[in-house]
Amino acid sequence: MDDLFLLEAFLLFIAPGPTNALLMAGAVKREKAISLLVAQACGYGIAAACWFSLRPLLPPGAILVLKLVAAAWLVVLGLRLIGSDRIEASEDGDSLSVLATTALNPKAFIYCLAIVPVDARPYELGFYWIVLLVTTAATGSMWLLLGRRLNGGKELADRVAGAALIVFALLLLRPVMAIAAL
Template structure:
C-alpha cells in the first residue's frame, strides 16, 4: 500500500480492532489506570517491529515452501492464548495482579496475526519502507494507548465491586481468539 493516508487508515483499522494484544492492554488499563502503563505500549511497538521483520525476512518464504509450518504456528499461538486465558480466569482475586505485564503483551503481540497481515499486505517494499515502519509504530502506540484508556474507562464504570469480572471477560475474549485460530489452522 503506497498511499500514506490510506496506509495510516488501514493500519489504524487493523490495530484498533479487538484482538489478543488489545484485550491484554484493556485489562492492564482497567487494573492500573491507563496511561501509567507506557511500558506496555513500548512492548507492543517493539513486538510488532520484531514480528514484521521476522515475517518478512524468515517466515513468509519458509511458510511458502512448507505450508505445514503456518498451521503449526497457528496452533502454537492458539495454545499460548489458551494458557493466557486460563491464567486470567484463575487469578481473579485482585485485578491488579491479573493484568498482563510487558512480557505478556510483548509475547501476545509477537504472536498476533495482525503482525503477519501488516508485514505482508500493508507495508510496501522499497525505499519508503522505513517511513512506513515509523508511521506504523506511531499507529501501534496510538491504538495501544487507546485500549489502555478503554480499560480504564471500563474499570471506572464497573467499580471495584465488579472488578473481578474484567479478567474473566478478557479470558473469554482470548478464548474466542483461540477458537478462531484453531478453526483457521484445522479448516
C-alpha cells in the same frame, strides 16, 4: 503511498485482539501504561522485522493468497465480536505477557504482508516499520484509555470493533477486487 494506507493500518490495530485485550486489562488493573506500550512496540517491532525479512522469499502469488486468508479471518473475527463472543483478556496483563502476545499477534503478519505494498523497496520498509510503531502506540494508548474509562459498555465496544474488522477486510480486498474485475 496509497491514500487509504493509514486508515487500513489504523483499523487493523484498533480492532480488538489479544494484545489490545491485555492492554485494556492492564489499564483496569492500573498497570504502568508506559511499560505496556513499550512491550507492545517491542513485540510488533520484532514481528515486523521477521515478516519484512521473509517478504523477499515469498512467491508473488503467495501474498495475494495471504490477503484472501487474512480478509477471511478478519471477517470471522468481526462476526464473532458482533455476535458477542468475547475475546477474553488474560488475568496476567504484565509487560512480558504483552510482549510475547504481540510478537505472535497475526496483525503484524497482516500489516507486513497484506497492507504494506508488495513493490515496496527494502529501504522503504523502514518507513513502514516506523508507521507500524507509531500506529500501534496510538491505538494501544486508546485501548489503555478505554480500559480506564469503560465500565459496562464492553459489548457495544466489541460490536463496533467487529464492524471495523469487517470494513477493514473489505478494504484489504480492494486490490483483489480490481484484479477480479479484469
